[in-house]
Amino acid sequence: MSLRAVLLITLKDEPATGYDVLKRFQKGLAHVWNASHQQIYRELERMYQLGLVERETVPQDGRPNRKVYRITSEGETELQQWLETPLDPPVVRLPLYAKFFAWESWPAEARTRELSGLRQQLEERLTTYRAIEQYWFSDPWSMPAEKRAPWHTLRLGQRLTETWIEWIDEITEQEGSTP
Amino acid sequence: MSLRAVLLITLKDEPATGYDVLKRFQKGLAHVWNASHQQIYRELERMYQLGLVERETVPQDGRPNRKVYRITSEGETELQQWLETPLDPPVVRLPLYAKFFAWESWPAEARTRELSGLRQQLEERLTTYRAIEQYWFSDPWSMPAEKRAPWHTLRLGQRLTETWIEWIDEITEQEGSTP
């Protein structure tokens, strides 16, 4: 259901084809949401069947027609409802935790690789976050609240990533994972 | 694949029936991993077909037979391989983020409900974590490393939860979500 909501949000902002949405995900929304082109096309078709979006087929020569989707009032209602319904608490299910429970069988060398690899990914993520922040939100408080809102998600992402990194550093120090 | 690994880990620790595993999840592992009884029975059956576990059927009267599963050497190998392969970076896909991107359509009242509800859940989770820590890990450094390992996952859970709470508090202060 959440993918549907995300699609409705982005279509509300501006009508788009499946391909356009894919690009939006890849460009500005990758740290927030992601979906394969398959998932997007399928969901848009379903939403069309349900009347949540309408579409206009724009012919092109030499290429498949562009299907431009636009949110309908039914779609707006659906979105509104979703926004007003509190979300389920997210399920915790981290495979990494499982590895810690198998400590005895987990070779120290593999552990080092795992944790340092993860740490590097997290660092890269942080760099991305910082770049996005500088580019889009260099002065968030001069923005109106609705433009500023996405900045909050970025900030949370940053902090959670930082917490992860601190944790990894502590463990590698304590359990001697750096050989 | 991770559920399979988790099952292998817990079976390695001690042979068990599907039901036993379910109870282990509910008791000691809920904050780490969870799965419905359906998922467990189905996966155990599949693993049996693949030879990763063997089973002994213990008849009982008046009740379905107990099928006690035990890890095989093929299962051990599989687990070993899983432990040695670094995990994929976890996918970020938080529906809450989507709501922030729909700020304009998100009624302040719904936002308050959402965030304060979430905050409460997080507080409860923290309480649970602290209780587990006191009960199982009151003196982690006196434990051998392999017993202490699960404590690290608990610590990470705590810190991430705290980070979330701080973030919520900041937002509600800044954007005035507390009426």
Added chain:
DNA sequence: GCAGCATATGCACATGGTTGCATACAATAA
């Protein structure tokens, strides 16, 4: 005496997501 829970397993269906494959052409780079 009966409701509800614990024990113990399982089928069937639905939803959400991934992966592989297919089509078709234009523009750009090697």
Added chain:
DNA sequence: TTATTGTATGCAACCATGTGCATATGCTGC
């Protein structure tokens, strides 16, 4: 010249997970 990338859509199969239902009985508490 050929290979790759970008535009644009879609089918089919599969994997992971969740939900509802079914079965059968013993034990515990009201």
